[in-house]
Amino acid sequence: MRKLAVIIILFITSIELAPGQGLYSPGSPQDDGRFAASTKQVNQFFRRFNGEESADGTKRYYEDDSNYRNRELRGKFISILFDNETSGIQNNLKTEFMKDVLSEPLPQYLAFHRGEWFAEVATTFIYKGKRENVTLFMKLQPEGLGYEWVVDRVSFAPFKNLFKKPQGDQKSFLHPMSHEIGFMNLRKAFQDNKLPEAYTPKEYEPDYLTLFLYEVKNGNLKFDNISDVKFHFFQINDWYFELNQFNRPGFNTGWLISNLIKLKPGDKEVVQKFIYDQN
Known part of the structure; x- marks a missing residue:
């Protein structure tokens, strides 16, 4: 806050x-x-x-x-x-x-x-048959004898909605003595729980860029259009x-x-x- x-x-x-x-x-x-x-x-x-x-x-x-x-x-x-x-x-x-x-x-x-400056590119992709907004954050990096623009981050609402890590009393956890039973309770984390991210460290942040590239490579995300470009300095x-x-x-x-x-x-x-x- x-x-x-x-x-x-x-x-x-x-x-x-x-x-x-x-x-x-x-x-x-x-x-x-x-x-x-x-x-x-x-x-x-x-x-x-x-x-x-x-x-x-x-x-x-x-x-x-x-x-x-x-x-x-x-x-x-x-x-x-x-x-x-x-x-x-x-x-x-x-x-x-x-x-x-x-x-x-x-x-x-x-x-x-x-x-210390980067581009924010508003695009649309087709995802699961629906046109979705995708924001790409681009930066310049050295390449060979020159420079190139690369995708540094991505913001995509469907990905954000996949990861809603619970907090406090709502959070599932593995008992601190789980090692004594050979972590058999991992079944609870990965088979019976729909929020497996609850079992990750506090500092865990989903890698949306990797997810984005994975979906592109598998043909689930297809580029559609660019609607806006702005820069942050x-x-x-x-x-x-x-x-x-x-x-x-x-x-x-x-x-x-x-x-x-x-x-x-x-x-x-x-x-x-x-x-x-x-x-």
Whole structure:
């Protein structure tokens, strides 16, 4: 309950009282169409966040260019990398985030291969003749001379419903003297009991990814479609943000930050658990 209370507080603090307001007043660079053009690709989000492309998006900047990672350019870019229409992130939270990211002499940047970010892919599979939602959590890993995306976790409701480990007085158990009868009472655990997970250690967690792959290999789970993709970032010290794609008229479109949370010690693990468990 304490963890649930913490995560609720974290998300409440990210809600803005006056939705739709940006970091800057009208007439500022935020309203300049050059900067507000859609961030069409995730890689472009990285470049803009780091200040590695021109304002109009037509030129890449590299380390030998004087404009590379220019602080002023980064500030203008980051200010338009928020979803300012629907997410309702507080302006003061955006300002604090930008201050931390742009702080001198040690500004912070995003790095594609550094880890601490992952994809959440909403898919559908056909399972036992029925279309079911499956959430895949993907991460990058080194492979040969490059990198590859791999499935790191899976969330699938039918699997979760299979494992409902009882607690307290409701939990079956093997008597501590079971060894003296050669564990003959294992028959009770595996033949007469419909919840064999009751006989596992307290720290036991079902390996849903292995179950998922097993069902795929046996033809019981068949890929159907992808309905949504989002990304979760923990690369910026003491911050978490979520990246979503918005397809809509106007300038505030493309890949944008849709959620922003200032992390205190211990919050990172709570947020990660919430992300994995909410599906």
